[in-house]
Amino acid sequence: MAHGASIQYEPVAEIGGGAYGTVYKARDTESGQFVALKSVRVQTDQNGLPISTVREVALLRRLEQFDHPNVVRLMDVCATQRSDQETKVTLVFEHVDQDLKTYLERVPAPGLSPDRIKDLMRQLLCGLAFLHSNRVMHRDLKPENILVTSQGQVKLADFGLARIYSCHMALTPVVVTLWYRPPEVLLQSSYATPVDIWSTGCIFAEMFRRKPLFCGESEVDQLGKIFEVIGLPPEEEWPTDVTLSRKSFPPLTARPIKDFVPEINEQGAQLLLKMLTFDPLKRISSLNALEHPYFRDEETLTETKS
Incomplete structure (x- = not known):
């Protein structure tokens, strides 16, 4: 980790106060290009090292070597000692002008074309399949974390940060949206990579609807809204290690x-339901989702029918 970030990166504007602290758009004074700066305060161990953070950052750094087109680049990491107990870690990412939330808000009526949605979804799943194949869970996938470049390229941001930030989160009374959270997280059961697929399903529906699919106000309310769509799951699928009873x-x-996503076609509806599957073990994986007939070209579909 390099020291002395402040000299090389010159803040230009505040992008937003995320759940994890302020994000700045900055200029890299060496290359002249824009970057996004995210800082977090981390507790340190006896040697003054923010140990879990070092591990997480090493993982993000390793992913960097693959240079995947659908994942935001981590350009640099800088650490500055604030006290014996605390270090400020600044992550420097490539800067992308808009996120999917803004992108969807700006789309003129009647909304995105079916082909555009398919293209965005394919890119999103490619990025996710890459993360999952490297054992990285995003854990907080939502339209604000999915960036869309002016060329229409999708890039996943803020993955791997959930763990870095969880220690910092304890210090900030923030309301992190529940709308993209899967049932197993809402029920506080154990979870793995399928959490991201659930969130992707919610986002898939939102691309058609241009508004979120499940807008709950509490964990229980969120689950209730989910069951209004997918039905109450059978007793045998209800996790056993949870306090909330079926x-x-x-x-x-x-x-x-x-009824909820009227514009979606038949293949899309089938894929969406495979993503919005209550039991995480039965939920489709990102690789299998990419193989789904929804992503096959229309010509090949008509050929198989005749």
């Missing part, structure tokens, strides 16, 4: 997904 929810049956 009996807390009304016995709802699944409704047609097209």
Whole structure:
């Protein structure tokens, strides 16, 4: 980790106060290009090293060597000692002008074309498959964390940061949105890479709807809204290690997904339901999602029918 970030990177504007602290757009004085700066205060061990952070950053750095087109580049990491107990770690990322949230808000009516949605989804799943194949979970996937370049390239941001930030989160009373959280996280059960697929399903639906699919106000409310769409799962699928019982929810049956996402085609609807599957073990993986008929070209689909 380099020291003395402040000289090389000159802040230009505040991009936003995320859940994790302020994000700045800055200019790299050496190359002249724009970067995004994210800083976090981390607790240090006896040797003054922010140990879990060093591990996480090493992992992000390793991913960097692959230079994946659908993942934001981590250009630099700088650490500055603030006290014996605390170090400020600044992560320097490539800067992309807009996120998917802004992109969707700016789309003129009637919204994105089906082909554009398919292209964005394919890129999003490619980035995710890359992370998952390297054992990295995003854990906080939502439209604000998905960047879209002016050329229409999708880049995943803020992956791997969930762990770096969790220690810092304890210090900040923030409301992190529940809307993209899967049932196993809402129920505080164990979780793995399928969490990101659930979030991707929510985002897939939102690309058509141009508004979120499940807008809950608490964990229980969020689960209730999910079950109104996918139905209350059977008893045998309910995780056993959770405090919230299945009996807390009304016995709802699944409704047609097209009631909620009317513009989606048949193949898209099938894929969406495979992503919005309650049981994480039955949820589709990112690699299998990319192989889904939804992503096959229309010509090949009509050929197989005739």
